[in-house]
Amino acid sequence: GAGVSQSPRYKVAKRGQDVALRCDPISGHVSLFWYQQALGQGPEFLTYFQNEAQLDKSGLPSDRFFAERPEGSVSTLKIQRTQQEDSAVYLCASSLTYRGEYGYTFGSGTRLTVV
């Protein structure tokens, strides 16, 4: 597609529920990032994939967070046993090359609300 597509756009989860957030990057883009954006804050890095390899997961806040990109295209961010502090917008970004010299394209995000 023309842009980075994320689904669902909105997700309400009960505390303790598992959720899965999907990212469809721009076709052919090598690099894929997940960021977490709390209300009124800048995005914070969660994890990075180069093709199917997860090269950096240093930003994942706990072992309840898990991300995968099995075929080097679509990626899924999974959050197990959601907590209220997980409420945020989850942004996916992709880049044509691993160095990102052409910039990153962000999706519109998934707004997760944990009640």
Place this chain on the structure above:
Amino acid sequence: QQQVKQSPQSLIVQKGGISIINCAYENTAFDYFPWYQQFPGKGPALLIAIRPDVSEKKEGRFTISFNKSAKQFSLHIMDSQPGDSATYFCAASINRGGAQKLVFGQGTRLTINP
């Protein structure tokens, strides 16, 4: 050492005026400094970016000024228009694990009054 500090938090400018947003960083390993524009309900969109070997970059009404010795950089929006009303984020990237991972500032909510 990973932080990027941005100011002001909010800014109101009259149409036609100059909007100025400032950022400061600590980590001298940063080698790429982009600015992103974000509208409500949308993801950040790249506006303009600079590398530390250049002191200024201009694209249309948008200019980045970069001061390497002071570890500061700023965004200037000339002839500000109501359509520029958005949240602006500065960022810096550090090459780790083969990728330019972005560290964002806290954001500036810009309002241009008509």
